[in-house]
Amino acid sequence: MENDFILKVENLWVRLDNQNIIENLSFQVKKGDVVTILGPNGAGKTVLLKALLGFLPYKGEIKWKSGIKIGYVPQRLPFIKDIPLSVNDFFKLKKSSEKETKEILDSVGFKEDFLKKKIGDLSSGQFQRILIAWALIRNPQVLLFDEPTTGIDISGEETVYNLLARLKQERDLTMLLITHDLSVVYKFSTDVICLNKHLICYGPPQEVLTLESLRELFGEEVKYYQHKHY
Amino acid sequence: MGNQLLLSLTAGIFIGGVAGYLGSLMLSKRMALVAGPLGHLTLPGIALALLYDFNVSLGAFPFVILGIVLIWLFEIRTKLPIEALTAIVFASGVAITFLFLPIEQAETALVGDISRVTFWETVISVIVALFLFLVLKKIYSEMVLINISEDLAKSEGISVKKYNLVYLVLIAIIVALGVKMVGGLLTAALVAIPASAARNISGKLAHYTFGAMIIGAVSSSLGILLAELSEFPAGPLIILVNALIFLISIIFKR
Numbered sequence: 283m284e285n286d287f288i289l290k291v292e293n294l295w296v297r298l299d300n301q302n303i304i305e306n307l308s309f310q311v312k313k314g315d316v317v318t319i320l321g322p323n324g325a326g327k328t329v330l331l332k333a334l335l336g337f338l339p340y341k342g343e344i345k346w347k348s349g350i351k352i353g354y355v356p357q358r359l360p361f362i363k364d365i366p367l368s369v370n371d372f373f374k375l376k377k378s379s380e381k382e383t384k385e386i387l388d389s390v391g392f393k394e395d396f397l398k399k400k401i402g403d404l405s406s407g408q409f410q411r412i413l414i415a416w417a418l419i420r421n422p423q424v425l426l427f428d429e430p431t432t433g434i435d436i437s438g439e440e441t442v443y444n445l446l447a448r449l450k451q452e453r454d455l456t457m458l459l460i461t462h463d464l465s466v467v468y469k470f471s472t473d474v475i476c477l478n479k480h481l482i483c484y485g486p487p488q489e490v491l492t493l494e495s496l497r498e499l500f501g502e503e504v505k506y507y508q509h510k511h512y
Numbered sequence: 513m514g515n516q517l518l519l520s521l522t523a524g525i526f527i528g529g530v531a532g533y534l535g536s537l538m539l540s541k542r543m544a545l546v547a548g549p550l551g552h553l554t555l556p557g558i559a560l561a562l563l564y565d566f567n568v569s570l571g572a573f574p575f576v577i578l579g580i581v582l583i584w585l586f587e588i589r590t591k592l593p594i595e596a597l598t599a600i601v602f603a604s605g606v607a608i609t610f611l612f613l614p615i616e617q618a619e620t621a622l623v624g625d626i627s628r629v630t631f632w633e634t635v636i637s638v639i640v641a642l643f644l645f646l647v648l649k650k651i652y653s654e655m656v657l658i659n660i661s662e663d664l665a666k667s668e669g670i671s672v673k674k675y676n677l678v679y680l681v682l683i684a685i686i687v688a689l690g691v692k693m694v695g696g697l698l699t700a701a702l703v704a705i706p707a708s709a710a711r712n713i714s715g716k717l718a719h720y721t722f723g724a725m726i727i728g729a730v731s732s733s734l735g736i737l738l739a740e741l742s743e744f745p746a747g748p749l750i751i752l753v754n755a756l757i758f759l760i761s762i763i764f765k766r
Binding site: 332336352354356359364365366367368370371374375398400 | 653
């Protein structure tokens with residue numbers, strides 16, 4: 283059981299600009315888990331991911347399994363239209379060979395001719411898939427994903443979540459992802475972390491997502507809808 | 513006279529080329545305009561160099577560094593947009609200059625004097641330009657990634673602060689070299705225009721960076737040749753050739 287853990291977070295505090303963003307957060311991620319992080323805007327979700335990646339100072343303990351490789355898909359990327367950057371150029375920034383890039387593009391459903399496309403000309407759905415592929419270079423065991431765009435049909439038949447589910451199977455991935463979308467939490471995740479500065483609920487979504495916990499998380503006006511199709 | 517032209521051309525090609533190359537990074541960082549104010553900021557340094565008769569680049573360099581440090585400190589303290597702070601700092605630089613720079617020497621300060629570059633100035637310019645080129649080549653991919661997303665760069669283990677510092681020092685050096693060639697007023701164009709023109713006609717990164725470098729080198733040499741054939745100073749002509757190439761690039765825009 284102990285060998286299975288990928289990430290242990292204990293008593294995590296993150297303080298930015300003299301303000302507590304995350305207070306006393308503890309959770310664990312085991313191999314193969316899909317953990318969603320749910321919470322309103324400004325709840326500290328992105329800050330949590332950045333702290334886990336070591337971008338931000340924190341107090342408490344963040345312990346990754348040693349030697350683990352992490353892939354990261356950020357929320358959005360500004361400025362990419364400023365320079366003529368082809369898809370192939372973008373992957374070269376990660377020192378990916380053309381062969382490796384072709385393989386990884388194929389696994390997210392792009393044909394070879396995508397190599398020459400300009401990043402600035404891609405649709406947001408296509409770009410998101412490119413970012414996922416980029417994160418998968420060098421075969422990480424863990425994928426951290428900041429808010430995949432919900433509702434975008436990225437390739438006609440496959441949504442970003444179908445894609446992630448497939449990649450998880452194929453590549454034996456463990457995932458942590460931020461989302462606003464409750465249906466994603468229900469359909470996709472093994473555990474949910476409800477975060478609003480501090481931990482509000484934590485566990486399998488069917489067990490811990492109650493009307494009370496959602497009210498506490500999003501405020502009184504939350505429109506709770508029961509998911510009948512999971 | 514033939515030797516002088518050769519020296520000017522050599523210095524021009526190297527400085528223009530490497531300025532274009534660096535400019536290709538600055539465009540993506542939306543910092544091309546900052547080079548303008550930084551160029552203006554060199555004016556007090558150029559004025560000192562002219563008054564006490566030493567190399568203008570040498571006079572310019574400490575003032576660019578001072579300017580960058582001031583802007584950086586103000587930014588931390590005030591959180592004002594960097595453009596606004598740059599404007600404050602550079603205007604002060606220009607104002608100070610005109611308090612003590614004799615007006616008959618203003619032309620050199622404002623539009624450069626590459627046509628009178630000496631042998632040793634040329635040698636040093638070439639060496640510094642080559643050095644800049646090598647450092648740029650080494651940090652280029654990482655800088656592009658940082659420009660796209662600092663988080664993505666950090667996730668690759670890139671020390672963003674370290675690279676940004678190196679990058680700023682490179683800008684300071686290029687500005688100091690640039691003022692020798694086109695003067696304090698026009699340095700921004702030396703980095704901004706070649707990259708802008710190259711962007712218009714490139715579909716991938718390698719074409720863009722190489723294009724910016726070539727356009728920088730070609731417009732510098734054409735400008736210097738035109739200055740030789742006309743009565744006009746080289747600095748403005750270099751910039752005008754650059755602008756012309758930019759206009760042509762619009763026609764072929766991809």
